[in-house]
Amino acid sequence: MRTLQSRFDILLAGVGGQGVVLASRVLAAAALKAGLATKTSETMGMAQREGSVTSHVRIGTQVYSPLISQGQANLLVSLEPAEAVRNLAFLHHSGWLLVNTEAVIPVTVSAGLSKYNDDKIKAYLAAYVGKDTKEERLLLIDGSKLAREAGSEKTLNSVMLGAVCGIGLLPMTQGVVLETLLHMVPPRTAEMNKKAFNLGYEEINLRLADRGGQCINTN
Amino acid sequence: MKRLIMGNEAIALGAVEAGVEVVTAYPGTPSSEIVGTLAKMAPEYGFYVEWSTNEKVALEVAAGASYAGARSLVAMKQVGLNVASDALMSLAYIGVKGGLVLVVADDPGPHSSQTEQDTRVFGKFAKIPVFNPTTPQEAKEMVIAAFTLSEAEGMPVLVRPTTRVCHGCASVTIDEEKLKKNGVKKEYRFERDPKWIIFPRLSYERHQWLVAQEKKLAHDFSASPFNEVISLAWGHQDSACRRGHLEKLGLITSGVAHCYAMEALERLIPAEEASREGTALRNYAVLKIGTTHPLPADLILDFAADVDRILVVEEQDPYLEEAVRNLLQLAGRSNKVLGKETGDLPYAGEYSPDLLFKTIYRLSTSGAAWELSALSGQKRVTETAASLGKAETAEIPVRPPVFCAGCPHRASFYLFKEAAKGRDAVFTGDIGCYTLGNAPPLSALDTCLCMGAGVTIALGLAKVEPNRPHVGFVGDSTFFHSCLTGLVNAVYNQTKITLVVLDNSTTAMTGHQPHPGLGISATGAEAPAIDIATVCTALGVKYVRQVSPFDFEDFKKTALEAMEFPGPAVVVAKAPCVAVSKSRRKYYIDQGFCRNCGLCLGKIGCPAIARSKRGTEQGGTAKPSIGHTCRGCGLCTLVCPCGAIKEVETG
Numbered sequence: 001m002r003t004l005q006s007r008f009d010i011l012l013a014g015v016g017g018q019g020v021v022l023a024s025r026v027l028a029a030a031a032l033k034a035g036l037a038t039k040t041s042e043t044m045g046m047a048q049r050e051g052s053v054t055s056h057v058r059i060g061t062q063v064y065s066p067l068i069s070q071g072q073a074n075l076l077v078s079l080e081p082a083e084a085v086r087n088l089a090f091l092h093h094s095g096w097l098l099v100n101t102e103a104v105i106p107v108t109v110s111a112g113l114s115k116y117n118d119d120k121i122k123a124y125l126a127a128y129v130g131k132d133t134k135e136e137r138l139l140l141i142d143g144s145k146l147a148r149e150a151g152s153e154k155t156l157n158s159v160m161l162g163a164v165c166g167i168g169l170l171p172m173t174q175g176v177v178l179e180t181l182l183h184m185v186p187p188r189t190a191e192m193n194k195k196a197f198n199l200g201y202e203e204i205n206l207r208l209a210d211r212g213g214q215c216i217n218t219n
Numbered sequence: 220m221k222r223l224i225m226g227n228e229a230i231a232l233g234a235v236e237a238g239v240e241v242v243t244a245y246p247g248t249p250s251s252e253i254v255g256t257l258a259k260m261a262p263e264y265g266f267y268v269e270w271s272t273n274e275k276v277a278l279e280v281a282a283g284a285s286y287a288g289a290r291s292l293v294a295m296k297q298v299g300l301n302v303a304s305d306a307l308m309s310l311a312y313i314g315v316k317g318g319l320v321l322v323v324a325d326d327p328g329p330h331s332s333q334t335e336q337d338t339r340v341f342g343k344f345a346k347i348p349v350f351n352p353t354t355p356q357e358a359k360e361m362v363i364a365a366f367t368l369s370e371a372e373g374m375p376v377l378v379r380p381t382t383r384v385c386h387g388c389a390s391v392t393i394d395e396e397k398l399k400k401n402g403v404k405k406e407y408r409f410e411r412d413p414k415w416i417i418f419p420r421l422s423y424e425r426h427q428w429l430v431a432q433e434k435k436l437a438h439d440f441s442a443s444p445f446n447e448v449i450s451l452a453w454g455h456q457d458s459a460c461r462r463g464h465l466e467k468l469g470l471i472t473s474g475v476a477h478c479y480a481m482e483a484l485e486r487l488i489p490a491e492e493a494s495r496e497g498t499a500l501r502n503y504a505v506l507k508i509g510t511t512h513p514l515p516a517d518l519i520l521d522f523a524a525d526v527d528r529i530l531v532v533e534e535q536d537p538y539l540e541e542a543v544r545n546l547l548q549l550a551g552r553s554n555k556v557l558g559k560e561t562g563d564l565p566y567a568g569e570y571s572p573d574l575l576f577k578t579i580y581r582l583s584t585s586g587a588a589w590e591l592s593a594l595s596g597q598k599r600v601t602e603t604a605a606s607l608g609k610a611e612t613a614e615i616p617v618r619p620p621v622f623c624a625g626c627p628h629r630a631s632f633y634l635f636k637e638a639a640k641g642r643d644a645v646f647t648g649d650i651g652c653y654t655l656g657n658a659p660p661l662s663a664l665d666t667c668l669c670m671g672a673g674v675t676i677a678l679g680l681a682k683v684e685p686n687r688p689h690v691g692f693v694g695d696s697t698f699f700h701s702c703l704t705g706l707v708n709a710v711y712n713q714t715k716i717t718l719v720v721l722d723n724s725t726t727a728m729t730g731h732q733p734h735p736g737l738g739i740s741a742t743g744a745e746a747p748a749i750d751i752a753t754v755c756t757a758l759g760v761k762y763v764r765q766v767s768p769f770d771f772e773d774f775k776k777t778a779l780e781a782m783e784f785p786g787p788a789v790v791v792a793k794a795p796c797v798a799v800s801k802s803r804r805k806y807y808i809d810q811g812f813c814r815n816c817g818l819c820l821g822k823i824g825c826p827a828i829a830r831s832k833r834g835t836e837q838g839g840t841a842k843p844s845i846g847h848t849c850r851g852c853g854l855c856t857l858v859c860p861c862g863a864i865k866e867v868e869t870g
Contacts, residue, residue, distance in 0.1 A: 016620065017848070025223070025388060032223045032390050039354075040388040042225075043330070044248060044730075049655065050826045051620035065482035066387040066475065069572040082615045105829035106618040110820035110843075111660040114616040121615065153847045 007060030008171050009068045010164075013087045014079030015104045016048040019157030022184065023077075024055030026161055027170075030180040031059040034172035041066035050106070052083055059171060075169060077160055079143070080104050081121045088128055096137045097129050098163055098204075100156065102144035139167065139204060146199040155196035158185070162200030167208065174201060220393050226355035226384040227252035229391045230322055233362030234292045235264060236397040240317070240407070241284035242268040243277035245700065246729035247296030248331040249385040250324035254294050255730065258741040264401045270732050270741045273670075273700040274299035278306045278321065282375075285319040287409040290366055294322040297338050298669065302701070304341070307375070309417055311345040312425040314373040317407070318366035325381045327534040328569040331728075333650070333669060335567060337535035338379045339473075342512045346429045348436055349377045349512040350445060353477045355389045361445065361509065372432060379511075381534065382569075383475040437513035445509025446518055451484055451502070467502045468583060469526030469554070471519070471543055473533040476570045477507045480532045483575035487583070503579075514542050523547055523554045530582060531558035534570050557582065622655050624827035625802065625850025627794035628721050630768035632656040632663035633823055633854060635690060635719065638778035644688035645680055649673030649702075651694035652728045652796075653721050660824045664692065671701030677716040678709055688782045690717040696726035696734040698751055703758070709787040710759040717781045718789045720751050722765075723796040731799055755789040762788035769794055769852060797850050804851025805867040808844050812863035815842045822858045 010027060014020040021042045031038040036059050043053040056068045068090055076091045077098045078084035084099045091097060101122070108114035122140065129138040141163055147156040161181055165174030178197050185193045224232070230253050234242065242261070244254035254268060261268040267284075271277035274295040281291035295303065300323045307321070323341070326332040342349030350365055352358035358380050365376040414421070440446065472480050484503055506522040508515065523529060523543075531540040540558035547554055557563045564570075564578055622629045632653075635646070648654055648664035649672060657664035666676050673693040681689045693702050698720050709716055726732040733739045738748030755763045762784040766777045774792070781788040808819070808828075819828050820843055827849040830841050845855075845864075856864045 015618065017623070028388050029223045032221070037390060038223065038388075041383050042386050042388070044386050049620040049623060049652065050618075052618045064478045064485065065572045066383050066389075066478065067571055069482065069486070069576065082618070085615045103831060104826075105831050106616050107621045107658075107660075107824045107826050108618065109616045110829050111824060112817075112821065113659060115614060116616045117614070 007058065007063065008075075008169075009073045009092075010057040010059070010075045010077060011068055011073040011087055011090045012055045012057065012077045012079075013083040014053055015083065016043075016051045016053050018053075018079045018104075019154065020053050020055050020079060023157040023161055024057045026177065026181045026184055027057045027164070028059070029184070030172050030177040031057075033180060034176050036171060037061055037063060039063045039066045052086060054087060075164065075167070077164055079156055079160055081118065081125070082116060084125055085121055088125075091129075094137070096139070096167060096169060097125065098139045098141065098160065098167065099125060100143035100160060101140050102142065139163070139207070141200070141203055143200060146203060147196055150196035150199055151192040152189075155189075155193050158193040158196035159200035162197035162202075163204045166201040166204030168205075220395055221390045222393055223388050224355065224391050225252060225386060225388050226352075226358050226380055227386070228256045229355040229359040229389075230294075230362050230378070230380065231256035231260070232391070232393055232398070233359035234320070234366075235260060235266070235401050236359075236394055237318070237363045237366040238290055238401050239292050239366070240266050240289035240405075241281060241291040242266060242293075243271045243280045243291070244294040245271055245274045245277055245299055246726050246732045247299050247324075248729055249326055249382040250294050250296045250299075250322065251729040251732065252385070253322060254741070255732065257292075258743075261742050264398070265404060266401060268741045270734065272735060274303040275306055278303040278310070281319055281321075282306065282310050282315065284407075285315040285317040286415060287317065287407040289317040289407045290319075290370070291317060292320050292322065292362075294324075296332065297323055297325045297336050298333055299323070300338060300341055301336075302670070307341075307345050310375055311347050311429060312422055313415065313417055314425070315369060315375055316373070318369035319375045320362060320365045320369060320378060321375055322362070322378045322380070324385050325379055325535065327381055330382050330569075335535055337538055338377065339511045339538045340536055342377045342379070343538075345377075346433055347375050347377055347512070348372075348510065349379055351474050351509055351511045352378065352380050352384055353475055353507065353509070355384060355387060356391045357445070357509065358384055359391055364445070372436070374432060381474055433513045437516050440510040440513060441515040441518040443510050443515065446515050447507045447509075448518075448522060449481075449505040449507065451504060466528070467504060467526045468579070469522060469529040470503065470505045470579075471508060471522070471529055471531045471539055472505060473508050473511055473539055476532045476534050476575070477505075479570055479572040479575045480505065480579070482572040483579050486576060487579055508539060511539065514539075514546065516546055519543060519546055520550055520552070523552055526554065528555045528557060528582070530563065530579070531556060532564070532570075532575065533558075537566070619658060620655060621658055621824060621826055622652070623797050623850075624825055624848040625797045625852040626652070627723055627768050627792065627796070627852070628653045628656060629661065629823060629825065630771070630774070630794075630852060630854050631719065631721055631792040632661050632692075633857075634768060634771060634775045635778045636661070636663050638775050639688060639690065639782060642688050642782070644690055644782065645677070647673050647677040647680070647689065647691045649691070649693040649697050651697055651721075651726075652723075653692055653694055656692065658824065660821055670697055671705055673697070674702050674705030674709065674716070674718055677718075678705065678712070678714045681714050681716050685715070688717065690719060690782065692719045692721060694727075695720060695722040695724065695736050695751060696732075698722075699735045699749070703754070706755065706758055706760065706787070706789075713786065715784075715786055716788075717784070718787065720789065720791045722751060722791050722793045724793075725796045725799050727796045727798065731796070752789070752791050755791075760787050760789050762786070763791070764789075765791040765793050767794045768792045771854075771857060802850045803869055804853075805849045805869075806845055806851055806853060806855060806864050807867050808842065809863045809865055810842055810844070812861050813842045814861050814863075816860065817843065818858045818860060819843055819855045819864065823854055825855060828855060
C-alpha cells in the first residue's frame with residue numbers, strides 16, 4: 001500500500017462480457033470503503049455485446065470529471081491486448097500497463113474485414129511503455145490461463161484485480177479489494193473468485209519481487 | 220450514509236426519499252436501471268412499479284395516478300419521449316396534482332441511441348421546468364426538488380440526466396430515515412373538476428398560465444441551489460484582473476460538461492501560472508446552470524456583468540448558447556458569447572475533459588507555446604508509431620458489438636437469408652439487439668428507423684414494389700411497444716409482408732426487463748402472459764407460425780411458406796436469449812477433418828469461432844477453433860462442408 005496521492009486514475013479496458021464493469025465497481029467500492037472519494041464511468045447497453053468496452057475509475061479527494069483525460073491514467077488495465085493499444089492515449093507517461101495476453105479475436109477479423117496481429121500488438125505495447133524509462137512498467141500476464149486454473153474463464157476479471165493489487169500502487173490494500181470483490185460476486189462463485197484473485201496477485205507480486213521490488217518503491 | 224451507486228440508482232433513491240407512490244417506464248439505455256432499481260425496492264417499501272407497454276402508456280399511467288394526488292415518477296430514454304410527447308404536450312396545459320417527475324435520459328455520443336436529440340429543447344417546447352444534473356448526487360437531489368416543485372406549481376417537471384451521469388458511479392449520501400417514511404401509505408382520491416378536461420377554451424387559458432409560470436420560475440430559479448457561480452480567481456491574477464489588466468473568461472456550463480470544464484480549468488490554471496507568460500494569463504469564472512428551463516435570467520445577467528467573453532459549455536444542442544445570447548442582446552449587453560455557433564465547440568458527439576482543455580486553452584492564450592503535458596497521451600501514441608517506423612504497427616482490429624455466441628437472432632437471420640436466396644428480398648429492421656443483424660458477415664438488415672418501423676417501412680415498400688418479398692424483423696418487447704398498430708394496418712389494408720417476431724423472452728438490449736408476453740411483472744410477481752401468436756391471429760393474420768430458429772429445417776421451411784403466403788404472415792421465432800437461459804451443449808472443430816475453408820468464420824459471424832492460438836494448442840495450424848463462449852446452438856454445423864464441427868460429449 002502506498003501513501004495516497006491526490007488522485008489515482010485507473011482505466012479498465014476489455015471486450016463486452018469479460019466483466020470490466022464489475023471490476024471497476026469493485027475498485028471504486030473498495031476505494032470508498034477505504035475512505036476515499038471516487039467516481040466511475042462505464043460502458044453499458046449496445047457496446048456490451050462483444051464490443052470494445054472501457055470503465056474509468058477515478059480515486060481521489062476531489063474528482064470533477066467521471067472521465068479520465070488523455071495522458072492521465074496512472075494505471076491501464078486491459079483484459080485483452082488489442083484493447084490495451086486502443087486506449088493507450090489515456091496512460092500517463094509514468095503510468096503502468098497491465099495486460100492479459102490472451103487475444104479475443106473479433107468477428108470482423110474472422111470475416112476478413114479487419115486484422116489482428118498478436119505479436120505486433122505486444123511489441124507495440126512494449127515499445128510504448130518502455131520507451132523512455134529503464135523501469136519496465138508493462139506487465140503482460142496470461143490471466144485467462146490463471147482464470148481457467150481457478151475454475152472458469154469468467155473469473156478473468158478477478159485474476160486481473162488480484163494482479164492490480166500485486167503491483168502495489170493502489171491507494172487501498174488488497175484485503176479491502178478482495179473483501180469487496182467477494183461481496184459483489186454471486187456467493188456460490190466466491191471461492192473460485194478468491195482463488196482467481198490470489199493467482200493474479202501472486203503472479204505479479206512474485207514477478208515484481210524477482211526484480212528486487214524496485215517497481216513497488218518507485219513512482 | 221454514503222454508498223457507491225450508479226447515477227440511475229441515485230435517481231431511484233431520490234424518488235423513494237421523496238415518497239414516490241407510482242413508478243412507470245419503458246426500458247431504454249441509458250435510463251433502464253432507474254426503474255430496475257425501483258422494481259427491486261418496491262416490495263419492501265410498498266410503492267407501485269410497472270414496466271409499461273411503451274413510453275406514452277407510461278406517462279399516461281403516471282399522470283392518472285398524479286390526478287388522484289399520488290407522487291409518480293416516469294422514466295425513459297430521449298427517443299422514448301418522442302413516443303410520449305403527445306401526452307406530455309397536453310399534460311403541460313392540464314397540469315398535475317401529485318408531484319409528477321419525468322426523468323428522460325439523453326445519450327450524447329450517442330452510445331446506444333438513434334439520435335443525439337436534446338431533451339432540454341423538448342422541455343422548453345412543452346414549457347415545463349427542466350433540471351439538468353451534473354453528478355449522481357445532484358441527480359438525486361434534483362429528483363427530490365422536482366417532486367416538491369411539481370406539486371407546488373401543479374406542473375410536470377422534467378429531470379434530464381445524460382449517459383455519463385446515469386452510468387457513472389459515485390459516493391452518494393442516502394437518507395435512511397426518509398427512505399423508511401416511504402413505507403407509510405396514504406389514501407388518494409380523484410376529485411371531479413372541469414380542469415381535467417382539455418378543451419380549446421381551457422387550452423387558451425392554460426397557455427396564458429404556462430407563460431406566466433415560465434416568467435415566475437425564471438425569477439425563482441435565479442436563487443436555486445442548482446445554479447452556482449464558481450469564481451476561479453486567485454492571488455495576483457485576481458487583483459490584476461480587477462484593475463482591468465486581464466480578461467476574465469466566463470463559462471456557462473450545463474450537465475456533465477460542467478465537470479469536464481472544471482477538470483480542464485483545474486489543469487489549465489497551474490499550467491498558466493507556471494508559464495510565466497503574464498500577458499497571456501486569464502481569470503475564469505464559471506456559472507453552472509442546473510435549471511435549464513426556464514433560465515435564471517437575473518443570475519445570468521449578473522454573471523455576465525462580471526466577465527468579458529462567455530464560453531457556453533453544453534453537450535448536444537446550442538440550447539443555453541442561443542438563450543444566453545438572446546438574453547444579453549435584450550438587456551443591451553456587449554459580452555461576446557462563444558460556443559457551437561461560433562465554431563468553438565462541436566455540435567455533435569460527446570464532450571470530454573480533453574476537448575474542454577483544448578478549447579479553453581485556445582481561447583485563453585495568444586499562441587503561447589508551453590508544453591502541454593496533459594495533451595501528451597495522443598502525441599505519444601503518434602510518436603511511438605513513428606519510432607517503430609511503420610504505420611501499421613499499431614493497427615488494431617475494429618470491434619463493434621455483435622450477437623452473442625448462441626444468440627437465436629443469428630440463426631433467425633441466417634436461415635431467413637438462406638430461404639430468401641435469389642428473391643431479392645428486403646429485410647426491414649427495428650430497435651433492439653437484432654439491429655446488430657445489420658453487421659457483416661450476416662449483413663441481414665436493409666433498414667432501421669425507430670421502434671415499430673420494422674413493420675411499417677415494409678408496408679410502404681410493399682405497396683410500391685409488390686413483386687418483391689418484404690420481411691420485417693422486430694423483437695418481442697418491441698412487438699408490444701409499437702408493432703400492433705402496424706400489424707392491424709397490414710391486415711386492414713391487405714399488405715403482403717412477412718413479420719418475424721424474434722421472441723427471445725426478454726427485453727435483452729436494455730438489460731433483460733420483463734414484458735407483457737412473459738407472465739411476470741416488473742417486481743417478478745406472476746402476471747398474465749399475452750401470447751404473441753394468439754394476438755396476431757386475433758388481429759386477423761391468416762398465416763401465423765411459431766417455431767424455434769434452432770429447428771433449422773423447420774424454420775427455413777416456415778420462412779419460405781411465410782414469404783410465399785399471399786397476405787400478411789407472421790413467424791414467431793421463439794428461443795430464449797442466451798443471457799437468461801442455460802446451455803450445457805458445446806461444439807468443437809475436429810482439426811483432423813477441418814480443411815480450413817473458413818466458411819464457419821465468414822458466413823455466420825459467431826464470436827466463439829476464430830483462428831487463434833487456441834487452435835494451434837489444440838493441434839491445428841491456425842485453423843478455426845471454438846472457444847469457451849460456445850453455447851452449442853449448432854448453427855455452424857450447417858455451414859461446415861467437411862462435417863468437422865462436432866458436439867462435445869458431456870457425461
